[in-house]
Amino acid sequence: MELLIKNGYVYDPINEINGEKMDIAVKDGKIVESVSSDAKVIDATNMLVMPGGVDIHSHIAGSKVNSGRILRPEDHYKDVKPRTAITRAEVGHTVPSTYTIGYRYARLGYTTVIEAASPPLKTRHTHEELNDIPLIDKSCYLVLDNNWIVLDYLSQGEIDKCAAFIGWIFKALKGYAIKIVNPGGVELWGWGKNVESLDDQVPPFDITPREIIRGLCKINKMLNLPHTIHLHTNNLGKPGNYRTTIETMDTVSDLADGKPNIHITHVQFCGYGGDSWITLRSGAPEIAKYVNNHNHVTIDLGQVVFGDATTMTGDGPFQFILQNLTGNKWKNADVEAEGSAGIVPYKYKRKNFVNAVQWTIGLELALLIKDPWRVFLTTDHPNAGTFMKYPRVITWLMSKVAREKVLNKINKRAKKRSTLPSIDREYTFYEIAIITRAATAKALNLANKGHLGVGADADIAIYNINPMEIDPSKEYKKVRRALKRAAYTIKGGEIIVKDGEIVKSFIGETFWVKPAIPEDLEKDMLREVSEKFKEYYTVSLENYIIGENELASSKPIAVKTNL
Amino acid sequence: MIKVILITGRSLNQGVSKELGKFSKEYMEKVAVCELDPEDLKLLGVSSGQNVKVKTKYGEVVVKATESTQAPHKGIAFIPYGPWASILMPSATESTGMPSLKGIEATIEPAKDEEILDPEKLIKMVVGREP
Amino acid sequence: MKTVRNVVCPFCGSLCDDIEVDIEDNRVVKVRKGCAISATKFTKYNEERIYKPRIDGREVSLEEAINEAVEILANAKYPALYGWSCTSTEAINIGIEIAELVGGVMDNTASVCHGPTILGEQDAGISTCTLGQVKNRAELIIYWGCNPAHAHPRHMARYSAASRGRFVKGRKERTVIVVDVRKTHTAKTADIFIQIKPNSDFELLTALRWAVKNGELEQEEIAGIPAEKIEELADMLISCRFGALFFGLGLTMSAGKARNIEAAVNLVRELNNYTKFVMVPMRGHFNVTGANEVMAWATGFPFAVDFSRGYPFYNPGDTTFVDVLTRGDCDAALIVASDPVSGFPAEAIRNLAKIPVITLDPHETLTTMISKVVIPTAVVGIEAEGSAYRMDAVPLRLKKLVEPPPGILSDEEVLKMILKKLKERVK
Structure with a gap:
């Protein structure tokens, strides 16, 4: 099938196209030079054209997300939509059903989303849900930092075998990148404890969080994985934790070779200054300063949006603290030899001092970090708000007026302490295209995503707004409305959304990395691992492995390693 | 007649015989039973292997009394999950979806000469016609 | 003879995954490591099998049985779809779409369990x-x-x-x-x-x-x-x-x-x-947890989901199968991999016996006895593969060890056929 998108204003930062009026040709799911006269024409005159959005961190599938659904029937009652001839029924607000997730991302013009944390033992579940998320392409990060086999190997200095194990686990479980969640702390949560610094010991492993992070950062490079290590810091959610965040970034600075080698996720949650909830202040200026001076780091925001949220992380001890703070219902789910997860429903309130400070931190990070290629838009869905609120966050970044309107309503003490009112920067559409698709695709090293150059996947978002005429600073509401409902979303060359409604549905691809591991090394490693498995796990190694036939639409990405 | 609290549940025999078929001899032998505390058996004047009639507000059924190997539990009668047990249960779920399948007041009386209905007869009795 | 190792046992929520099964001439001849129930399940699964689809007790072709099932479901105002705890997650997933399509109530045996x-x-x-x-x-x-x-x-x-x-x-x-x-x-x-x-x-x-x-x-x-x-x-x-x-x-x-x-x-x-x-x-049936999981990801709710409004609605005590039956609300039922007649209170059974019931099961049960349409299916975990969730929600893959009897399909396959025909029938 051929498509010709005519006369749109195109924002394609990877190809340095900044609002140029041009045509985009599509054939057989790819962007091409030109198409025949038979091509279906989409008139994008006076519209904004971007690559499909790429979300680098969102909780969309797997045991933790589903636990959130089961835990929160009250979340689903008011947010429903009946089945149509094309779509399944929609249900759920902060923790919507799989179908709902696919449709809603598509309506926003997003076409690729990565599940942020899958414990290996439950990754079969993650894939079963990914199979049922329509339209978007997807993948998942594997949580590996509190994995006993990894910890055993790292503490014994067996880094080659550790790398072979991690390479094998990507092949066996079909994941995309190494996720690190409160390294060491989550293992101690197995005993109801936590770590407090990068140099705390994690008995009985004779290892520290710093050593885990450095080890995995080295392995990431040895395996030549497409993404960097993707890290949720220690001390997340604690006043004063911005220091831990900077220390974490710095602990791998010497391992970098000019490119990013660490991604710190949802930095809002680990960007707190002060030393108690009373003295809380934003640590964003310090973090931004560090990021501005060090190009080995990328971050995403975890921007707070006021209203309902469901907090869900692999950080069991953090969720325990949160349930004690809120008294809300709490689910904890430890996973043998691998980690934990916690879920606590939450509501962010404007007048609440802490929540208001949290809101300022995300925006300060985005506005103070100069290089948009290293700061990405997320709400850590559904932790700080749902992905449905991205258009709102975008207008806060594009309009000082929009920010001020909220600033005037938030807790006064929080406003007074914040540097946000003094920041004049406003994002351009070009920069928005960077932080929502180009930079995330680049950080994930997805060569065919996040841009509209010839050969790229024909994943395209068209918004009914004229970027040449509109002043987003003043007319931010118009921007928001346009971004909420794409005029067209095109996925793999197919029109899936028209005027904000789903017009076609199918299942997108699940991509995963397949690192090449030297045969002898893999054999040696597997011999040891199968012994450990008997002791550590309650399933056999054979049944741990996920067959490629279990993925609805599998797309392996072969990776040459440096092993 | 004695008054008891009736509970239903799984048993190993029920699990094994279920796999042999719901109409098998073994299933009926292992599931159409009521496990009683030895003292309750004595009170009833019934010995293990003889039939008893169990009655609740919701229904009645004849099953075989057996001496419990999981005693003592004086005043508590146990019938494995299955059609004989469920006849005795209320259908009200108290807004949970779950009928009270444990902890029901019941009476037990000797019924040495009464027949234990096989599953087909039992269902016929419940639905009031040939299935 | 061949030995298959690391077989997942499709009996209880423990899903022991270390069973060793010897197979000869498409038959399980020996089972090692399993408990007494497991050993019986693997070796006696052909007892009281159903080999032919039936309508009103009369043997019919699979196509006739499926057509009849489709008619019943399409004509029902408020059908109930129940069971699901002894089949694969994939089969349950198709059941959910059927329920959504016909505007019925979808419940699993968790409602009378956990x-x-x-x-x-x-x-x-x-x-x-x-x-x-x-x-x-x-x-x-x-x-x-x-x-x-x-x-x-x-x-x-x-x-x-x-x-x-x-x-x-x-x-x-x-x-x-x-x-x-x-x-x-x-x-x-x-x-x-x-x-x-x-x-x-x-x-x-x-x-x-x-x-x-x-x-x-x-x-x-x-x-x-x-x-x-x-x-x-x-x-x-x-x-x-x-x-x-x-x-x-x-x-x-x-x-x-x-x-x-x-x-x-x-x-x-x-x-x-x-x-x-x-x-x-301590979850009972081998995939009752999976039934809750797949229903939650597809509908937001783990059991007792009512689609009569077109979208999922959940109100246990009201949309749970025992309550739906006791009130006499549903006018047809599809029962898959479960035997509610063996375990439900008498009042509920009486009402179930009054409506057309379609049952998918490998074996004769008390429920097949009162069913209008009976479609025999393969034994999941022995004759058909699929996913199942252990009591602690660890997902495992059930193996196909032997071929089912000739002409017998899995729950998943039969449900897919019903769904396909229903989609043509219900626009």
Whole structure:
């Protein structure tokens, strides 16, 4: 099938196209030079054209997300939509059903989303849900930092075998990148404890969080994985934790070779200054300063949006603290030899001092970090708000007026302490295209995503707004409305959304990395691992492995390693 | 007649015989039973292997009394999950979806000469016609 | 002859995945490592098989049976789709779409099993874990209102009391407590047995929480247990490094139901202020957990989902199958991999017998007896593969070991055919 998108204003930062009026040709799911006269024409005159959005961190599938659904029937009652001839029924607000997730991302013009944390033992579940998320392409990060086999190997200095194990686990479980969640702390949560610094010991492993992070950062490079290590810091959610965040970034600075080698996720949650909830202040200026001076780091925001949220992380001890703070219902789910997860429903309130400070931190990070290629838009869905609120966050970044309107309503003490009112920067559409698709695709090293150059996947978002005429600073509401409902979303060359409604549905691809591991090394490693498995796990190694036939639409990405 | 609290549940025999078929001899032998505390058996004047009639507000059924190997539990009668047990249960779920399948007041009386209905007869009795 | 290793047993929620099965001439000839039930399941699955589809007791072709099923479902105003705990997650997933398409109510057997556990969790949460966490760390284990010696025969050896883990090496290094109304065979292996009065679990759980929090109780006796004993127990729970509470239908089916679970959740939550404590429901059928999982990801709700409005609506006690039946609301039913007639209260069975019932099952059951349409299917985990979720929500892959009898398809395949035809029929 051929498509010709005519006369749109195109924002394609990877190809340095900044609002140029041009045509985009599509054939057989790819962007091409030109198409025949038979091509279906989409008139994008006076519209904004971007690559499909790429979300680098969102909780969309797997045991933790589903636990959130089961835990929160009250979340689903008011947010429903009946089945149509094309779509399944929609249900759920902060923790919507799989179908709902696919449709809603598509309506926003997003076409690729990565599940942020899958414990290996439950990754079969993650894939079963990914199979049922329509339209978007997807993948998942594997949580590996509190994995006993990894910890055993790292503490014994067996880094080659550790790398072979991690390479094998990507092949066996079909994941995309190494996720690190409160390294060491989550293992101690197995005993109801936590770590407090990068140099705390994690008995009985004779290892520290710093050593885990450095080890995995080295392995990431040895395996030549497409993404960097993707890290949720220690001390997340604690006043004063911005220091831990900077220390974490710095602990791998010497391992970098000019490119990013660490991604710190949802930095809002680990960007707190002060030393108690009373003295809380934003640590964003310090973090931004560090990021501005060090190009080995990328971050995403975890921007707070006021209203309902469901907090869900692999950080069991953090969720325990949160349930004690809120008294809300709490689910904890430890996973043998691998980690934990916690879920606590939450509501962010404007007048609440802490929540208001949290809101300022995300925006300060985005506005103070100069290089948009290293700061990405997320709400850590559904932790700080749902992905449905991205258009709102975008207008806060594009309009000082929009920010001020909220600033005037938030807790006064929080406003007074914040540097946000003094920041004049406003994002351009070009920069928005960077932080929502180009930079995330680049950080994930997805060569065919996040841009509209010839050969790229024909994943395209068209918004009914004229970027040449509109002043987003003043007319931010118009921007928001346009971004909420794409005029067209095109996925793999197919029109899936028209005027904000789903017009076609199918299942997108699940991509995963397949690192090449030297045969002898893999054999040696597997011999040891199968012994450990008997002791550590309650399933056999054979049944741990996920067959490629279990993925609805599998797309392996072969990776040459440096092993 | 004695008054008891009736509970239903799984048993190993029920699990094994279920796999042999719901109409098998073994299933009926292992599931159409009521496990009683030895003292309750004595009170009833019934010995293990003889039939008893169990009655609740919701229904009645004849099953075989057996001496419990999981005693003592004086005043508590146990019938494995299955059609004989469920006849005795209320259908009200108290807004949970779950009928009270444990902890029901019941009476037990000797019924040495009464027949234990096989599953087909039992269902016929419940639905009031040939299935 | 060939031997297949690491077979997942499709019987109970323990999903033991170490079974060894010898196969000869498309028959299972020997089973190793499984419990007595497992061994019977793998070798006797051909007992009381159904080989031909039936309508009103008359043998028909598969196509005729499917057409009849489609007619019944398409013409029904409010059909109920029930069962699902003994089939693959994939099959259940198709069932959900059928229910959505015909505007019926979709419920699984959790509603008469651990449904109250889910309700308790929805009120208060739950601190839980996978079974390996217990195997590796638990110094103290409580079995409350459950009898694994009978219902989950290898649970204690593989996952809990007598399992051998990284930090806790076996039964001798653990303290085992059983709370039950009878001195069950599980209780006979315990270090401490608490014989509780029937229907008083809520009181004991609440008293224990009080004792954990405040040290001392005012009453002399609660639930038939002396106060000192409860206080002593509370001290033990606080003092272990890692404790696990396994609970069964003794909590969910007796007086209090979901409130009992909430009391247990709150006890465990309180204990986490002192030590590490978790609780795990002893789920019965091998994929009842999977039924909850797939329903939750597809509809937002784990059971009792009503599609009569076009979107999923959940109101247990109202949209649960026993209640729907007892009220006489549904005018047709599709029963898959379950035998409600064996386990439901008489009033519900009477109403089920009044409506056209379509049943998919490998075997003759009391439910096939009253069904208008019976479609035989393959035995999942022996003749058909698919995913299943263990009681702790660990997903495993069931294997296909042998071919089903000629002409017999899996639940998944039959349901796909029904869905396809329904889609053509219901626009």
